[in-house]
Amino acid sequence: MQTTHLVILAVYIAAMLGVALYFLRSGRLRGGDDFLFAGRSLPRPVMIATMLVTWVGSGTIIGGANFAYTYGPTAGMVFFAGTPLGILVLLLAARRIRRASRHTIPELLEARFGIGVRTVAAAVTTIAYLGLTASQFVGGGYVVSLVTPLSAFQGTLLVAVVVTVLTITGGLFSVAYTDFFSAILIVLGLIVSVPLVLTAVGGPGAYWDGLPEQATTFSGGLTALQLLGYFLPLFLLLLADQNMYQRLAAAKDEKEARSSTLGMLVGSFFVFVPVVLLATAAAVLMPGIDGDMAILSLASEGYLPAVLGGLILAGAVAFVITTGSSYMLSGASNVAYDLYARFAGERAGERRKLLVQRLSVLGVAVLGVALGLFFPTVLELQMYSYTIYGAAITPVVLSVLFWKRATTAGAVAALVAGTATTIGWQVAGSPGGLNAVIVALPAALVALVAVSLCTRAAEPAEPAPADAPA
Template identity: 75%
Template sequence: MQTTHLVILALYLLVMVGIGLYFSRPSKVRGGEDFLFAGRSLSTPVMIATLLVTWVGSGTIIGGANFAYTHGPIAGMVFFAGTPLGILVLLFAARRIRRAARHTIPELLEARFGTGVRTVAAIVTTVAYIGLVASQFVGGGYVIALITPLTPTQGALLTALVVTVLTVTGGLFSVAYTDFVSAILVLGALVASVPLVLMVIGGPAAYWEGLPEVATTPSGGLSPLQLLGYFLPLFLLLLADQNLYQRLAAAKDERSARTSTLGMLGASFFVFIPVILLATSAAVLMPGINGDESVLRLASEGHVPTLIGGLLLAGAVAFVITTGSSFMLSAASNVAFDLFARFGGDKVGDRGTLVVQRLSIVAIALIAIALGLYFPTVLDLQMYSYTVYGAAITPAVLAVLFWKRATTAGAVAALIVGSAVTIGWELVGAPGGFNGVIVALPAAVIALVAASLLTKAPDPRTLEAAGVD
């Protein structure tokens, strides 16, 4: 534990809590709409920042770093390739998403497929996002345990407290503006750390020669199907991530939504490339450590200057807090708008919806803490949660945007089959060492196409109602 690291972390947390409290004022958050969409007033720089750091949380600097540490830089590039490729698809659809602005992904599905689909999708989304919130808590516990005398479990509880306070106060206002501050911190710390760590190793040539032999191969010791099983969950989640759709819906207009997505694409390379290089450098400098801690221990064990190390650790906490608060806010919107408002909440109004969102955030935090104790690593937890969402929700969402022949029966089939196969695959112990997406995604797509073709084509007026025709 270094005093400088502790001071930097404390200052960062104080700034984050201060921003959250500032935006909790009634003049900023007047109801559930403002809480979720920040008055649809976010500027392009803030939009780019919140899109970026919403996406890159502990799954990047801890889970993704673990993968790169274990399997090497080339396999690490394949793992993270889902981010820029997914953003390119999102860029193509950004204007449609802004035009079809809804509170949640299930609400978007309802406009095309009906109320039943919305309810099922809301449950699936909430379950997946609680898992992703849990992964942020666990990741935060790792970081705080390296900086303070707290244990990882105690650090996870502290992370949960800070994330919950930030989210429950100002909603997207506080989340977006803390994202903006965090993005500056994260990008600066990551980019500055790479050349410093490579100098410690002895330069790029010494770095490559020092890697384990398997880490220099394109597959990193994995079979093509195993490698695909790590690429697909990240890619599929991004294609239909409710967080990102809500951010694009919060943009001032369609042009701003598209520009912000393009900015996110460029900025993403300044995150995942440094993470890969730092994690694999840790494999050279510190072989045999827990891969989850690879990037973090470069900072905590003095492989970078103390100030940069403190900023890197604070940046890791920033990743955790911003992504955790985003997924928490998003899951709460499912409870408030897709479940409560539709089944008995229509008389409470916008202020009542705000109360439900805030209560839901607290409940989600408690469940996520319990779930985080079940999975052994952040990578395990994120792969499971990504797959639940990506295999079940993403095919239905892409059908709304790009396939007019999809029907309600097809959407229901995709949701049920994708979720059931993912959960079942996990329960039987992932046979063959393959992630569940390898079987869950094809099963969901086949179910979607088969059920749609076996049922009557949708009325053209239904397509217009969805707002994406």
């Protein structure tokens, strides 16, 4: 533990809580829509930053770093390739998504398939986002345990409290603006660290020569199916991530939504490329450590100057706080809009929806901590959560946007098949060393197509604009 690291981390957390307090006292939160969409008033730089750092959380700097540390730089690039490819698809569909946006993904599905599909989708989304929130808590606990005398579990509890306070106080206002400052901290810290760590290794030649033999191969020793099993969950989640759709809905207009997506695409390369290089350099400098700690150990073990190491560790916490708060906010919106508001009818005024969202954030926090105790690593937890969402929700969402023949029965079949197969595969211990997406995605697609072709399609409704009066 270094005093410099502790001071930087403490200052960062205090600053984030200060932003949250400002928005709590600003009077901008007049109801549930402001809590979720920040009044659709976010400027473009803030939009780009919040989209970027919402996506690259502990799953990047801990789970993704673990993968690159274990399997090498080329396999690491394949793992992260789902991000820019997924963003490209979002870029092509950004205007359509902004035009068809709702408060939540299940609400979007209801416009096409009815209330039954919305209810099932809300349950699936909440389960997946609980897992993603838990992964942020666990990852944050790792970082805090490196910087402070706290244990990893105590650090997890501390991070859960900070993220919960940040989310409850200002909703997307506080989440988005803390994202903006965190993005600057994260990107600068990663970029500056790469040449310093490569110098510590002995230069690019020594770096490559020092990698384990299998890490210098394209697949890192994985079979093609195993590598695909790591690529697909990230790609599929991004295609229909409720967080991304809600961010696009928070844009001022369709043009801003598309421009922000393009900015996120460019920014993503400044995150995952340095993460892969730093994690694989850690494999040369510190063979045999826990892969989850690859980049964090570079910062804590003296391979970087104390101030820069502190910034990297604070950046790791920034990843956790920004992404965790986004998933908590998004999961709470499912409870507030897909369950409470949908069934409460006229009683669900804006103030009540705001209260329900805040109470739901507390519930997500408690369940997220509990779920984090079940999975031993962040990588396992993120793969499970990504697959639940990507295999079950994404095919149905894409059918709303691109396939008019999909039916309600087909959508329900896909949701059930994708979720059940993912959970069953996990319980069975991932036979053959394959991630669940390899079987869950085909199961969901076959169910969607086969059942839709065997049933009658309703006339698809044209969603009203996101800012149209209810």
